[in-house]
Amino acid sequence: MRRILIATALLVPAASSGCAGTPPAAAPPPASEPPAPTAEVLSLRFPLEDYELSLTEAATVETAEDILVGRCMTARGLRWQALPRVTVTEIPNRRRYGVIEPAVAATFGYHLVEEPSDRKRSRDRRLRDLALTRDQRLAAYGTGGTGGCWAEANARAWRDMPAAEDALLRRLVQESFATSLRDPHLRSSFRAWSRCMAGRGFGYPDPLSAAADPRWRSPRPSREETRTAVADVACKEQAGLVRTWSAIETAFHRKAAERHRRALLVLRAAKAAWLADVRRIISEAP
């Protein structure tokens, strides 16, 4: 269960070159709160994801892990402030096909958007850890940062994760995307998207190229970047690209799920047993 499809997030800096030799015009700083996911993003799910660890489930394991750290710390006579629970929005495919939301494109361009649950968890962790005494920190994390009570808790919380998921699901999920790129319907949609983009003054063969443009390595999105991203989203809509792409991948997932039904059922059962154990750790917490 090591693999989960992930909702993407975070503002990621990098270096930028701008356009035509001129310095990039900086767009206004991204809003502090990311736009709420669109209905399309919320609905973008694939059959094999049922067998993977969801974002909510991963957060549940982390909660159990944190509780186990607390038990260990208590046993050593040290205090531990448990982290507040977070509610995770399940949008694992927000960026699968690049930027597909107008509001995200207009504000963030191709930069990553930090999801509220990630940001909250990060802030809570940071505040809690900053308040630790040296003794508490060493007991919790050891000298290298990944030892101490945390290492014990981590090993326990993830102990029964079904390892078999790794190879099978990873292969299928990657194969789905790779196969889709060779699909003639998607290639046709790419051409339609590319023509649309060219009509707006942007030259890219496909949306993945647009998202990977090295000019977007700036700390903040430039106006050129947000303009490109807005056009990208509009052209995806015009070309029906997300619908075509997701339909191709959904068909692949369904076939793969049927082909590997037995193995996947075993995985699902093992995952359910593991997560039941994890939830028991949480429910038994004071």
Add this chain to the structure above:
Amino acid sequence: MRIRNRILGGAALTAVLVGSGTAAVGASTSLSAARQAGHSRLAASEASGEAAGGKLWLYEHDGFKGGFAGFTGTDRDLTDNYWYGTSRRVDNGASSVKNQTRYGVTLYQNVGCTGAHSYERPNSEDKDLSNNDIRDNRTSCVYFHR
């Protein structure tokens, strides 16, 4: 952040290996031992580990062999990262991974964090990112859930 996530280049490797007596590459030191020493020293030298909670290590080959590169935070574009001490790009070159951090890390297939992606749980390792039908070496973005 970009700089923090960058991997040290060849000059840095030389400094690490030669600048330290114990890790110097000598006639009696095997390549793997030297490599391991360099790896450890790199890890140690960059480990604000106690605070940061370790690093994510990508490896060029299966079984944690070949070039290696360490990350302490998100990097959406691995095209300008190189295997430690080499001129070979990390982008699309990772075949195994150790997540020696307290955080989950998502590996994305494409620059800009698009496409297929997978999750490496905290404190885990995967000696073979490949699969049977498509080639491995597809990691182009790392995203830290920290």
